[in-house]
Amino acid sequence: MQCTLILTEGDSAKTLAVSGLGVVGRDKYGVFPLRGKLLNVRDGNLKQIQENVEINALLKILGLQYKKKYDTDDDMKTLRYGKVMIMADQDQDGSHIKGLVINFIHHNWPSLIQRSFVEEFITPIVKASKSGQELSFFSIPEYIEWRENTDNWKTYKIKYYKGLGTSTSKEAKEYFSDMARHRIKFRYSGNEDDTAVEMAFSKKKIEERKDWLTKWMEEKRARRTQGLADEYLYNKDTKAVSYTEFVNKELVLFSNTDNERSIPSLVDGFKPGQRKVLFACFKRADKREVKVAQLAGAVAELSAYHHGEQSLMSTIINLAQDYVGSNNINLLLPIGQFGTRLQGGKDSASPRYIFTQVSPVTRSLFPLHDDNVLRFLFEENQRIEPEWYCPIIPMVLVNGALGIGTAWSTNVPNYNPRDLVENIRRLIKGEQPKPMMPWYKHFRGEIRRIDSRRFVCYGEVAKLNEDTIEITELPVKVWTQEYKEKVLEPLMETAAAGKDKDKDKDKDKDKGETSKKQREPLVTDFKEYHTDTTVRFVVKVAKEKMRALEIEGLHKVFKLNTVINTTSMVLFDAAGCLKKYNSPEEICVEFFETRKTKYIDRKNFLMGMLKAQALRLTNQARFIIAKIQGEIHMENRRKANIVEQLIKMKFDPDPVKRWKEEQRKKELKESGEIDLEGEAEAEQEDEEDEKKADKKLATHLSDYDYLVGMALIRVSEEEKDKLLAEKETKLQEVNNLEGKTWGDLWEEDLTRFLEELKKQEDRELADLDLNIKKAGKKAGSDDKPAKGKKKTAAFAAEVLPAKDAERIVPEMDNEMKIKYEKIDKPKTEKVKKEPGEKAEKKKRTKKEGADIKKFMKKEIKKEEPLDSDISISDEDADEVNTDDEFESELDRMDDDAPPKRQTRGIKKVRAFVSKG
Structure with missing residues (x-):
C-alpha cells in the first residue's frame, strides 16, 4: 500500500526518474516507461484491449483484475502498488497521456479514482536564475505573470524545458529531493469529476466536447481581448487538483492543440x-x-x-x-x-x-x-x-483541406483560383460573390451540383465498339491503382466468387439461373495505357451485356461517380476559434474582411518606412555637404566628440533603425515576449560605471553608424546628388502610396498573381507534353517499324482518349438524390410513452439501433468502396480507427451467430434500410 509505480513518458523519462530515485531510494518506488500513448479503453474494441501490450503490462505490474472493484481495503491489499504516479512532459501531449491513464483507471475501476489512486509528478517548464537564486515555473502563464510583476526580470537567465529529456541528472535529484513540491495528488470531488472524465473520452459525448471546447475558446478570446493572462493550473502552492480542474484547465489544451494540428x-x-x-x-x-x-x-x-x-x-x-x-x-x-x-x-x-x-x-x-x-x-x-x-486569396479554398481532430472534422473541396480572384474583386467593389463549383487542376471529368451542399464528380467513359469501352478519367481522389484493384479486377472475378456462393444456395431452377448469371464475369478483359498524369483503361465486356449496362449507366456500374460534400467545412477563424461554414462564399466574405485590415496596416507601415528612408537619405546628404564644407571634424577626434558634433548639428539617429525598433517593440508588447536585444541594456545594472559609459557610447555610435560608417569615397559631390535624387524618389513613392486605397493595392497584387499563375501553368503544360513525347520514345524504343514522330504519335494515341470514341454523357442518379433528400429531411419527434414502457423500449431500441448502424456502415462500405461521400461520421470524428472497430465487432458477432440467423439478420437490415 505504501509503494508507488511511476509511469514515465518513454525511456528517457525513465532514466530521469531512476536518477531522481537515487535520492529517495528504490524500496517503495517502481518505474515503468509507457511506449507512446495508452489506448482509449472507454469505447475501445474488446479484442484491441485484450491484445494491447501496454495495458497487459500495467495489469500485470499493478496486479489489477477486471473482476474486482477495489472498493474495500482487502481488495486494495491485493495490488502490488498502492499508488500510480504519472511522470510526463509538461506539454499538451504529456497532458493527453495523463488523461488516458486516468481514463483507463476510471473506466474499469472508478473506486480507485475515489481513493486517490492516481497522482502526477510535475517538472518545471521554465527556470529563471540569477546570482545563485533559481525560480521554477510549471506553466507559461505563471512565468509571464512573474515577468510582468518583476521589474528586473531581464537580468535573469531564462531556460526553457521542452520535455523531461531537457533536465539533467542533477536536476532530477533536485526534483525528487523536494517531493512535496513536485508530487501532485488528483483529488476526487464527486460526480462532477466522473462527468468531466467521461465527457473528455467517450465517443457518445461528442456534442458535449464541442460545447466544452467552444466555451474554452470563447473565454480565451475574451481574456486576450481584455489583456488578461491565460489561466493556469499549477502554482507554487498547488498540492492537489481535482479531475474536473485537470480536464478543464490542462487536458483542454491538448484537445485544442489536436484540432490546431488537424484543422x-x-x-x-x-x-x-x-x-x-x-x-x-x-x-x-x-x-x-x-x-x-x-x-x-x-x-x-x-x-x-x-x-x-x-x-x-x-x-x-x-x-x-x-x-x-x-x-x-x-x-x-x-x-x-x-x-x-x-x-x-x-x-x-x-x-x-x-x-x-x-x-x-x-x-x-x-x-x-x-x-x-x-x-x-x-x-x-x-x-x-x-x-x-x-x-x-483564400488558399484554404484553392487547395482544400481534410482533417480529423477532437470533436470536429473538416473536409473542404478545391476551387478554381481564378474564380476566387473574380469573387475577391467583386467584394472589393462592394458586390456579392458568385456561387462556386469545386474545381481540380488537370481534371478532365465533370462535376455537377446535386444541391446547395453537395456535388457529384464523374469520371470519363466512352464506347469504342459493341463490346469495348475506354475509361479515360477517374473521379477526383480515386487513384489509378486502387481503381484497378477494387473495381475492375473484382468485376473479372465474378465467376469465381459466384461458384463459392453457390455451395450454400438452394438448387431450385430460379436460384440456379441467378447463380449462372452471377458466375458470368461482367468484364472479360482490360488493358492499361496510363502515364503518371493520364488514365486510360480499355475494357472488354460481354457483348450481350453492353445494352443492359448502358441502360443501368456505365458511370454507375464502373463506379465512376463520387460525391463531394461541403457539409463539414470547419476552420479556425482569425481569432483562433473553430467555426463551421456553410458555403465557400461565406469563407470568401470572412477572409475578405481579415485581408482588408492587413492591406490597411501594410499601407500605414510602408508610409512610415518610406518616410524614414527619405529622412535617412536627407541626413546622409547633409552629412556629406557638412564634411565637404569642413563643418564636421572626425580626424584624430575621440568617438564621443564625433557623436556630440552630430547631435549638436541635429542629425537624427538612424531613422530606419528607429522605425524598425518601434515596430519590434510594438510586436513584442502585443505578444508578451522578451526583447532579446534589450536584455544587454538591462544587465548594465550590475556593471561598473566605466563599462556602462562604454556601452552607452557604443549604442550612440550604432545610431549614427549610417553616417560615420560611410566609405570615404562616398563623401563626394556626385554621391550627394545621388542621395538627394534617391530622397526625391522616396518622397514620390510616398505621394503615390498616399493616393492609393487598400483596394488598389489588392488589385495590383491580384494582377501580379494571375501573371505568375499563367507562367506556371504554361510551364506545366510544356512539361506535360514533353513527358508524353519522352514516354512515347521510350515505349517505342523496342519496336522496329515506327520511327521518330510516328512513334510518339502512336504512343499518344494509346494514352489519350480515342478520337472516334462515343462519349457517354453522365446522368444524375435518382437514387442518389432521394438518398440526400432523406438525409436533409428533418427528423420527426418520437411519441411519448409511459415511463415504464419508455425505459424498457429505450433500452431495447438502443441496442438494436446500434447494431443496425454497424450493419449499415459495413454494407455501404462493401457496395460503394469508392464513394467519397462515405466518411467518418461526426459521432466518430475523434477516433481514426473507428471503421476498423465497427468491422471487428461485426465479425465477432457474425461468427457467434448461426448461418441462417446471419442471413435473416442481414435481410431484415436491408429491408429496414430500404424503408428509410
Whole structure:
C-alpha cells in the first residue's frame, strides 16, 4: 500500500526518474516507461484491449483484475502498488497521456479514482536564475505573470524545458529531493469529476466536447481581448487538483492543440506544420533547390519544431505535389518523384533523393511586404512563424483541406483560383460573390451540383465498339491503382466468387439461373495505357451485356461517380476559434474582411518606412555637404566628440533603425515576449560605471553608424546628388502610396498573381507534353517499324482518349438524390410513452439501433468502396480507427451467430434500410 509505480513518458523519462530515485531510494518506488500513448479503453474494441501490450503490462505490474472493484481495503491489499504516479512532459501531449491513464483507471475501476489512486509528478517548464537564486515555473502563464510583476526580470537567465529529456541528472535529484513540491495528488470531488472524465473520452459525448471546447475558446478570446493572462493550473502552492480542474484547465489544451494540428486556419489554409515549412523557406530564401530531408532539418531549427522530422518531410512533399486531386497551386516545386495519381502520392521517392524550392507563384500569393504586419509567434525566446499568413486569396479554398481532430472534422473541396480572384474583386467593389463549383487542376471529368451542399464528380467513359469501352478519367481522389484493384479486377472475378456462393444456395431452377448469371464475369478483359498524369483503361465486356449496362449507366456500374460534400467545412477563424461554414462564399466574405485590415496596416507601415528612408537619405546628404564644407571634424577626434558634433548639428539617429525598433517593440508588447536585444541594456545594472559609459557610447555610435560608417569615397559631390535624387524618389513613392486605397493595392497584387499563375501553368503544360513525347520514345524504343514522330504519335494515341470514341454523357442518379433528400429531411419527434414502457423500449431500441448502424456502415462500405461521400461520421470524428472497430465487432458477432440467423439478420437490415 505504501509503494508507488511511476509511469514515465518513454525511456528517457525513465532514466530521469531512476536518477531522481537515487535520492529517495528504490524500496517503495517502481518505474515503468509507457511506449507512446495508452489506448482509449472507454469505447475501445474488446479484442484491441485484450491484445494491447501496454495495458497487459500495467495489469500485470499493478496486479489489477477486471473482476474486482477495489472498493474495500482487502481488495486494495491485493495490488502490488498502492499508488500510480504519472511522470510526463509538461506539454499538451504529456497532458493527453495523463488523461488516458486516468481514463483507463476510471473506466474499469472508478473506486480507485475515489481513493486517490492516481497522482502526477510535475517538472518545471521554465527556470529563471540569477546570482545563485533559481525560480521554477510549471506553466507559461505563471512565468509571464512573474515577468510582468518583476521589474528586473531581464537580468535573469531564462531556460526553457521542452520535455523531461531537457533536465539533467542533477536536476532530477533536485526534483525528487523536494517531493512535496513536485508530487501532485488528483483529488476526487464527486460526480462532477466522473462527468468531466467521461465527457473528455467517450465517443457518445461528442456534442458535449464541442460545447466544452467552444466555451474554452470563447473565454480565451475574451481574456486576450481584455489583456488578461491565460489561466493556469499549477502554482507554487498547488498540492492537489481535482479531475474536473485537470480536464478543464490542462487536458483542454491538448484537445485544442489536436484540432490546431488537424484543422487549418481560414486565413492562410495552413496547419501549423505547413506554416512552419513556408516560414523556413521564406527565411532561407534559397535560390537553388534543396533536398527535402535537409529542408526538414532547417524547418525544425528555424521554427522550433519539436516533433519527428519524418512528419515534416511528409508535409513538405504534400506541399509540392501537383497531380490531379492534390494541390491546385503547389507552393513548392516537385523536383523529383513526389508521387503521382497512380497511388495518390504514396509512390513518392525517399526524402533523401528528391529536391524542392519555393515556387515562383508562392511569393505573389504571400507578398513580402505583408511580413511586416503579421503577428509572429515566439517560442523559447525565438521568433518563429506567424499566427497565420495572409495570402491575397483564400488558399484554404484553392487547395482544400481534410482533417480529423477532437470533436470536429473538416473536409473542404478545391476551387478554381481564378474564380476566387473574380469573387475577391467583386467584394472589393462592394458586390456579392458568385456561387462556386469545386474545381481540380488537370481534371478532365465533370462535376455537377446535386444541391446547395453537395456535388457529384464523374469520371470519363466512352464506347469504342459493341463490346469495348475506354475509361479515360477517374473521379477526383480515386487513384489509378486502387481503381484497378477494387473495381475492375473484382468485376473479372465474378465467376469465381459466384461458384463459392453457390455451395450454400438452394438448387431450385430460379436460384440456379441467378447463380449462372452471377458466375458470368461482367468484364472479360482490360488493358492499361496510363502515364503518371493520364488514365486510360480499355475494357472488354460481354457483348450481350453492353445494352443492359448502358441502360443501368456505365458511370454507375464502373463506379465512376463520387460525391463531394461541403457539409463539414470547419476552420479556425482569425481569432483562433473553430467555426463551421456553410458555403465557400461565406469563407470568401470572412477572409475578405481579415485581408482588408492587413492591406490597411501594410499601407500605414510602408508610409512610415518610406518616410524614414527619405529622412535617412536627407541626413546622409547633409552629412556629406557638412564634411565637404569642413563643418564636421572626425580626424584624430575621440568617438564621443564625433557623436556630440552630430547631435549638436541635429542629425537624427538612424531613422530606419528607429522605425524598425518601434515596430519590434510594438510586436513584442502585443505578444508578451522578451526583447532579446534589450536584455544587454538591462544587465548594465550590475556593471561598473566605466563599462556602462562604454556601452552607452557604443549604442550612440550604432545610431549614427549610417553616417560615420560611410566609405570615404562616398563623401563626394556626385554621391550627394545621388542621395538627394534617391530622397526625391522616396518622397514620390510616398505621394503615390498616399493616393492609393487598400483596394488598389489588392488589385495590383491580384494582377501580379494571375501573371505568375499563367507562367506556371504554361510551364506545366510544356512539361506535360514533353513527358508524353519522352514516354512515347521510350515505349517505342523496342519496336522496329515506327520511327521518330510516328512513334510518339502512336504512343499518344494509346494514352489519350480515342478520337472516334462515343462519349457517354453522365446522368444524375435518382437514387442518389432521394438518398440526400432523406438525409436533409428533418427528423420527426418520437411519441411519448409511459415511463415504464419508455425505459424498457429505450433500452431495447438502443441496442438494436446500434447494431443496425454497424450493419449499415459495413454494407455501404462493401457496395460503394469508392464513394467519397462515405466518411467518418461526426459521432466518430475523434477516433481514426473507428471503421476498423465497427468491422471487428461485426465479425465477432457474425461468427457467434448461426448461418441462417446471419442471413435473416442481414435481410431484415436491408429491408429496414430500404424503408428509410
